Amino acid sequence: LHTPRNLLVTGGAGFIGANFVHWIAANHPNVHVTVLDALTYAGNRASLNGVDPNRLTFVRGDICDRTLAERLLHEHGIDTVVHFAAESHNDNSILDASPFLTTNVTGTYTLLEAVRRERDEHGRDIRFHHISTDEVYGDLALDEPRKFTETTAYNPSSPYSASKAASDHLVRAWHRTYGLATTISNCSNNYGAYQHVEKFIPRQITNILAGIRPKLYGQGLAVRDWIHVDDHCDAVWRILTHGRVGETYLVGADGERSNIDVLRMILSRMGLPEDAFDHVNDRPGGDRRYAIDASKIMRELGWRPRHADFARGLDQTIDWYRTHEDWWRPAKAATEEKYRLQGH
Ligand code: NAD
Ligand code: DAU
Numbered sequence: 001l002h003t004p005r006n007l008l009v010t011g012g013a014g015f016i017g018a019n020f021v022h023w024i025a026a027n028h029p030n031v032h033v034t035v036l037d038a039l040t041y042a043g044n045r046a047s048l049n050g051v052d053p054n055r056l057t058f059v060r061g062d063i064c065d066r067t068l069a070e071r072l073l074h075e076h077g078i079d080t081v082v083h084f085a086a087e088s089h090n091d092n093s094i095l096d097a098s099p100f101l102t103t104n105v106t107g108t109y110t111l112l113e114a115v116r117r118e119r120d121e122h123g124r125d126i127r128f129h130h131i132s133t134d135e136v137y138g139d140l141a142l143d144e145p146r147k148f149t150e151t152t153a154y155n156p157s158s159p160y161s162a163s164k165a166a167s168d169h170l171v172r173a174w175h176r177t178y179g180l181a182t183t184i185s186n187c188s189n190n191y192g193a194y195q196h197v198e199k200f201i202p203r204q205i206t207n208i209l210a211g212i213r214p215k216l217y218g219q220g221l222a223v224r225d226w227i228h229v230d231d232h233c234d235a236v237w238r239i240l241t242h243g244r245v246g247e248t249y250l251v252g253a254d255g256e257r258s259n260i261d262v263l264r265m266i267l268s269r270m271g272l273p274e275d276a277f278d279h280v281n282d283r284p285g286g287d288r289r290y291a292i293d294a295s296k297i298m299r300e301l302g303w304r305p306r307h308a309d310f311a312r313g314l315d316q317t318i319d320w321y322r323t324h325e326d327w328w329r330p331a332k333a334a335t336e337e338k339y340r341l342q343g344h
Contacts, residue, residue, distance in 0.1 A: 011085030220260030252292025
């Protein structure tokens with residue numbers, strides 16, 4: 001059993017990272033968190049408002065900055081790294097893959113090397129948990145019974161998922177070659193508070209709130225396997241404390257739904273007709289379906305999703321965007337303009 005006391009959370013001002021920091025603050029009062037985040041377009045310091053300042057240190061910086069990473073690990077006495085920081089949006093990666101290679105590949109490499117140095121120079125073994133995605137496995141046909149498991153072959157489709165696949169391989173190599181104490185989780189599509197308005201669910205909710213028609217890629221038949229972000233946070237903690245070093249765990253909550261079904265749910269729950277949306281260009285090379293078989297983490301670590309009621313989670317998410325316009329409004333116009341130029 002591992003007992004984290006001093007966490008370094010990279011990407012802690014992003015969607016899942018910020019939810020994770022709030023989740024730690026609410027559930028594990030003895031843990032101190034240092035957030036390292038570059039505050040790119042996707043990061044928002046305000047997402048961490050409300051966390052007790054005695055238990056949070058925020059550092060604005062780049063995970064590719066080796067000197068900074070080494071200094072933080074050493075001077076802050078970090079015992080556990082949870083690595084969320086990434087360029088995370090597929091559509092952006094299709095426009096320009098360069099920051100994806102830098103942050104997702106070189107950034108992960110830089111952190112691994114900093115952890116290795118802290119062990120070799122100062123004899124401190126730091127646990128390193130890498131947050132990854134089900135997209136590294138490519139996609140499934142809409143009608144096949146198969147789901148992704150920990151042994152599914154890597155077959156990424158987009159520049160984003162290829163860069164995440166590369167980062168997973170680096171983590172495994174640093175475990176096997178240098179003996180670093182690493183774990184990896186590959187999770188399906190998260191939803192909840194603090195998600196950037198570029199992503200599917202927040203984009204549609206905030207479009208409706210802003211008087212813009214929701215936008216569905218293609219016919220909307222692609223399937224995503226939705227999980228509430230709190231269930232993902234809980235799974236990460238479970239892996240940190242109970243997971244076996246060197247292992248990979250898939251995280252998902254049996255939440256498969258087609259995009260058009262999700263969009264119709266959002267429309268009807270927000271009081272609009274189910275056909276009040278536009279069809280726009282599909283994503284080039286877009287993945288058809290993701291589906292996670294989470295039996296390993298359930299069997300070995302006893303994890304269970306607690307927010308299985310998607311309609312309820314969606315209502316809470318809609319409410320959150322209704323009451324946090326000050327949080328999402330500043331990013332909205334530029335995001336929509338970027339989409340307009342892509343025919344999305
Ligand atoms: P996000 O885009 O909302 O947040 C990313 C954060 O990383 C931002 O705060 C950004 O400022 C920061 N960042 C980016 N480049 C950085 C750099 N070079 N140095 C330091 N900080 C940097 O992403 P998210 O949706 O919260 O995803 C977090 C992680 O979870 C990613 O690794 C992603 O691949 C993975 N993941 C996401 C999902 C999902 O559904 N969103 C599902 C599975 C896995
Ligand atoms: O599966 C995990 C992945 O989920 C993470 O690794 C990624 O970081 C995260 O962004 C997410 O990737 P997706 O590409 O699945 O999510 P996105 O929200 O971009 O799109 C979900 C689906 O909705 C996809 O089929 C495209 C479609 N879509 C998206 C947008 C933005 C629309 O139909 N309309 C839209 O406006």
